[in-house]
Amino acid sequence: QLQLQESGPGLVKPSETLSLTCTVSGGSLSSSNYYWGWIRQPPGKGLEWIGSIYYSGSTYYNPFLKSRVTISVDTSKNQFSLNLSSVTAADTAVYYCARAPRYSRTRFDPWGQGTLVTVSS
Amino acid sequence: QSVLTQPPSVSGAPGQRVTISCTGGSSNIGAGYDVHWYQQLPGTAPKLLIYGNINRPSGVPDRFSGSKSVTSASLAITGLQAEDEADYYCQSYDTSLSGSVFGTGTKVTVL
Numbered sequence: 001q002l003q004l005q006e007s008g009p010g011l012v013k014p015s016e017t018l019s020l021t022c023t024v025s026g027g028s029l030s031s032s033n034y035y036w037g038w039i040r041q042p043p044g045k046g047l048e049w050i051g052s053i054y055y056s057g058s059t060y061y062n063p064f065l066k067s068r069v070t071i072s073v074d075t076s077k078n079q080f081s082l083n084l085s086s087v088t089a090a091d092t093a094v095y096y097c098a099r100a101p102r103y104s105r106t107r108f109d110p111w112g113q114g115t116l117v118t119v120s121s
Numbered sequence: 122q123s124v125l126t127q128p129p130s131v132s133g134a135p136g137q138r139v140t141i142s143c144t145g146g147s148s149n150i151g152a153g154y155d156v157h158w159y160q161q162l163p164g165t166a167p168k169l170l171i172y173g174n175i176n177r178p179s180g181v182p183d184r185f186s187g188s189k190s191v192t193s194a195s196l197a198i199t200g201l202q203a204e205d206e207a208d209y210y211c212q213s214y215d216t217s218l219s220g221s222v223f224g225t226g227t228k229v230t231v232l
Contacts, residue, residue, distance in 0.1 A: 037221075039223075046123065046210065046223060046224070046225055046226040047159075047167065047210055047212075047223040047226070048223065049220055049221040049222065049223065051220075052220075052221075060219065060220060061220070062218070062220055063218055063219065063220070096166055096167070104155060104172070104173070105214070105221070106154075106155070106157060106212055106213060106214045106221040107155070107157050107169065107172050107173075108157075108159075108167075108169065108212075109168075109169035109172070109178065110168075110169075111166040111167055111168070112166065113165075113166050114166050
């Protein structure tokens with residue numbers, strides 16, 4: 001059974017870079033059948049897609065975040081990562097990683113449990 | 122930035138039927154892209170509930186059903202149960218954003 005687990009600092013200072021890693025177990029990140037994505041949810045608010053990556057390294061990002069987002073993949077570790085630069089309090093959110101089929105890149109299943117990142121000095 | 126609009130809340134008594142609408146436009150649902158639905162129980166990650174407009178993943182009760190019209194989609198819950206109390210989100214692809222978009226979310230309350 002595929003499982004995803006987010007990890008990274010729970011507190012980031014304003015203007016710094018938020019860095020998170022998603023570790024995949026029970027399946028291979030190298031599969032050509034899937035995309036891997038990041039989604040976030042500010043406290044008490046709705047879901048926002050951040051971006052997705054294919055095992056080859058091909059990426060596509062939310063245009064509203066594109067200038068600050070980098071998603072990368074490390075198939076040797078079965079991990080993919082999110083970097084979000086120049087963060088502000090508005091980036092405080094629970095960050096989720098998830099898998100989507102290659103033929104339906106918006107269909108996220110399963111999801112990780114999520115990790116709360118707070119932006120504060 | 123959500124381009125998919127849902128009612129903020131719906132409610133119903135146990136056993137009743139409730140529906141949640143998801144209204145989009147010509148750059149997403151109206152362009153023919155699939156709609157998916159997620160259920161988010163309090164304090165947990167979203168879970169895929171309906172995919173490809175009408176399909177249920179294995180393990181999802183048939184009380185949940187999806188439909189799609191020209192520029193909108195709907196999620197119906199029949200035989201409402203206390204365990205259905207959660208937030209529900211629709212999702213699709215949007216060509217103007219060249220990416221995934223989620224609906225504004227709907228809180229379902231069981232009276």
